[in-house]
Amino acid sequence: MPPKVVLVTGLSRVIGSGLAARLAADPEIERVLGVDTVPPTRERLRRLGRVEFVRADIRNPLISKVIATAKVDTVVHASSTASNGAGGRVVSKEMNVIGTMQLLAACQRSSLVQKLVLKSTGAVYGSSPRDPVRFTEDTDINSTPTSGFARDAVEIEGYVRGLGRRRPDISITTLRLNSIIGPKLDTPLSSLFTLPVVPMPLGFDARLQLLHVDDAIAVLERATREDLPGVYNVAGSGILTLTQAIRRSGRVPLPTPTMLMPGVGRLLRNAGLVRLMPDQIRYLNFGSVLDTTRLRGEFGFSPRWTTAAAFDDFLARRGQRPLIDPDWLQTAEDSILDAATRLR
Amino acid sequence: MAQAKIIPLHSGITAPGIQAPQVEDESPNGETEYAAPLPDETPVWERKLADTLAFLRHRITGEYEVDDFGFDKELTENLLIPSLRPLYEKWFRIETIGMHNVPADGGALVVANHAGVVPIDGMMVMVALYDDHPARRHLRALGADLVFKSPFVGSMARRAGHTLACTPDAEALLSGGELVGVWPEGYKGIGKPFKDRYKLQRFGRGGFVSAALRTGKPIIPCSIVGSEEIYPMIADLKPLARLLGFPYFPITPTFPLLGPLGAIPLPSKWYIEFGEPIETAEYGPQAAEDPMLVFNLTDQVRESIQQTLYRLLSQRGNTFLG
Numbered sequence: 001m002p003p004k005v006v007l008v009t010g011l012s013r014v015i016g017s018g019l020a021a022r023l024a025a026d027p028e029i030e031r032v033l034g035v036d037t038v039p040p041t042r043e044r045l046r047r048l049g050r051v052e053f054v055r056a057d058i059r060n061p062l063i064s065k066v067i068a069t070a071k072v073d074t075v076v077h078a079s080s081t082a083s084n085g086a087g088g089r090v091v092s093k094e095m096n097v098i099g100t101m102q103l104l105a106a107c108q109r110s111s112l113v114q115k116l117v118l119k120s121t122g123a124v125y126g127s128s129p130r131d132p133v134r135f136t137e138d139t140d141i142n143s144t145p146t147s148g149f150a151r152d153a154v155e156i157e158g159y160v161r162g163l164g165r166r167r168p169d170i171s172i173t174t175l176r177l178n179s180i181i182g183p184k185l186d187t188p189l190s191s192l193f194t195l196p197v198v199p200m201p202l203g204f205d206a207r208l209q210l211l212h213v214d215d216a217i218a219v220l221e222r223a224t225r226e227d228l229p230g231v232y233n234v235a236g237s238g239i240l241t242l243t244q245a246i247r248r249s250g251r252v253p254l255p256t257p258t259m260l261m262p263g264v265g266r267l268l269r270n271a272g273l274v275r276l277m278p279d280q281i282r283y284l285n286f287g288s289v290l291d292t293t294r295l296r297g298e299f300g301f302s303p304r305w306t307t308a309a310a311f312d313d314f315l316a317r318r319g320q321r322p323l324i325d326p327d328w329l330q331t332a333e334d335s336i337l338d339a340a341t342r343l344r
Numbered sequence: 345m346a347q348a349k350i351i352p353l354h355s356g357i358t359a360p361g362i363q364a365p366q367v368e369d370e371s372p373n374g375e376t377e378y379a380a381p382l383p384d385e386t387p388v389w390e391r392k393l394a395d396t397l398a399f400l401r402h403r404i405t406g407e408y409e410v411d412d413f414g415f416d417k418e419l420t421e422n423l424l425i426p427s428l429r430p431l432y433e434k435w436f437r438i439e440t441i442g443m444h445n446v447p448a449d450g451g452a453l454v455v456a457n458h459a460g461v462v463p464i465d466g467m468m469v470m471v472a473l474y475d476d477h478p479a480r481r482h483l484r485a486l487g488a489d490l491v492f493k494s495p496f497v498g499s500m501a502r503r504a505g506h507t508l509a510c511t512p513d514a515e516a517l518l519s520g521g522e523l524v525g526v527w528p529e530g531y532k533g534i535g536k537p538f539k540d541r542y543k544l545q546r547f548g549r550g551g552f553v554s555a556a557l558r559t560g561k562p563i564i565p566c567s568i569v570g571s572e573e574i575y576p577m578i579a580d581l582k583p584l585a586r587l588l589g590f591p592y593f594p595i596t597p598t599f600p601l602l603g604p605l606g607a608i609p610l611p612s613k614w615y616i617e618f619g620e621p622i623e624t625a626e627y628g629p630q631a632a633e634d635p636m637l638v639f640n641l642t643d644q645v646r647e648s649i650q651q652t653l654y655r656l657l658s659q660r661g662n663t664f665l666g
Binding site for chain 1: 387390393394397398401403404405406407408410411412413414416489492493494495496498499502503507508510512513516
């Protein structure tokens with residue numbers, strides 16, 4: 001059944017506002033409500049159109065009233081995030097876990113709620129050398145994340161499963177999005193490529209699989225409109241290795257002994273350059289790749305951007321200049337070959 | 345000169361030297377493709393220079409393809425295999441037998457004996473299948489988790505196309521039409537004392553047979569002679585191994601006595617024979633659930649390799665001269 005009244009959490013963020021704007025453009029949907037603790041930027045507000053902004057903290061029981069009075073039938077929980085600007089990790093965890101608990105409690109209370117879409121992350125699989133190359137939705141997890149955002153995501157998914165048990169009539173879609181990348185999206189991983197010299201673990205080369213932010217919004221939109229309960233991995237096809245990504249961005253990789261990586265990460269975090277948390281630093285050793293067979297089959301969604309294309313789009317739209325110009329390299333190569341021909 | 349000495353070790357096979365002309369006919373992406381962008385009269389060194397420069401440019405700009413497993417084809421073909429080639433051609437003077445048993449395309453599972461303390465045998469089979477097979481096939485070996493845990497070794501193994509020995513990866517590679525290599529003896533085979541040379545150890549739990557059955561791909565037994573003599577292990581310092589987290593700590597006549605010099609493998613003469621493929625498609629994917637069939641097939645593969653090893657050994661003259 002198509003949704004009538006949709007509530008989107010995390011409205012002031014790139015994905016939340018993008019999704020709300022897309023839903024608001026559809027006249028079939030009567031109302032679109034967006035919740036966040038801070039109002040969206042003016043530029044985003046313009047694109048949001050008829051979306052109603054509710055300034056509320058989902059940690060507050062007030063959210064229950066909003067859901068009841070607006071007769072919300074579909075909830076999209078897209079606010080959980082790795083980085084919560086100010087406040088650091090403690091506030092982040094509060095927002096992610098306690099916020100989700102409140103929101104789910106409100107959903108359970110309201111008999112009108114029929115659908116829940118959860119934006120989760122591929123980080124729930126952890127990252128270790130003992131994992132298979134591609135994680136399927138049913139893969140046994142070797143290294144359950146013990147800290148950071150990944151840990152929050154595991155807990156959030158647990159609470160959502162709990163809701164599913166108590167309210168089997170609610171259709172629940174959990175989307176595990178792998179590292180999202182986009183020109184306007186500031187993630188710990190993307191901030192790494194703004195450094196001229198990028199520290200990376202010595203002797204390791206993580207396999208990175210990215211998802212373009214447009215695809216992330218599109219997949220959430222499809223999950224909101226259609227009735228597709230279940231857990232689905234979402235990621236662009238193909239991979240880039242960390243060294244390859246650093247080279248593509250025209251930066252210089254700085255192999256750093258793994259023992260020193262947490263220290264380097266702390267230094268960069270304190271300098272305000274990169275917001276890499278310890279669990280994300282460990283992720284840089286091995287990375288992770290998701291199997292998207294179920295997404296492409298049952299769910300019926302194929303990301304438009306491959307990993308490499310998403311990364312190149314991110315670089316191009318950021319206007320990032322490589323340290324060594326590829327055109328210059330090509331010219332140099334041609335002139336060497338010309339010289340060789342003349343020598344003959 | 346090495347080729348002049350070849351004595352066919354059993355009937356119906358041809359030595360690599362005799363196969364050579366055939367190689368060029370059947371090779372769709374051999375040397376000829378490399379020369380294509382430049383006119384024919386270009387000297388060889390100039391073509392090589394162009395290739396090298398293009399390779400370096402791709403490395404600097406990151407413009408190369410890597411599959412989901414981390415396999416970097418360009419790096420493997422231009423750097424990893426060439427760096428192993430002297431060891432393959434000059435040091436071990438490897439001769440391959442029965443290459444026609446390896447299909448030119450489609451998935452297949454190469455199962456081989458494991459020996460020699462350091463998994464050089466795996467690398468040599470990889471070079472053999474790329475250099476001596478007409479279709480220049482890439483071997484996607486399945487390795488122990490120790491390999492992928494270790495810095496440098498792990499990332500290099502991934503770049504060469506290898507992956508962790510686990511069912512999902514083996515099946516993904518096989519159904520993707522790749523040539524998968526497996527050494528089911530594992531540490532028991534590679535770390536066995538010299539006195540047990542060429543005695544096959546237990547073949548794991550037959551997981552490789554299940555993977556082949558489920559994907560319906562043939563199993564190709566591969567027997568390697570010569571690998572046992574590269575580092576003759578006369579003792580195993582178990583307490584030290586446990587301390588360092590290694591599966592064994594080898595003592596050879598030269599290691600650790602001669603220090604780093606002891607790391608040089610002895611130049612034994614190698615033969616790699618690929619046996620008749622054992623088809624699994626006829627059993628159907630459900631057969632993987634039948635433990636008795638899995639055990640029987642495992643034994644059949646093991647027996648085939650063991651018999652070939654004995655035959656190759658009896659035909660081999662001197663360990664180092666062949």
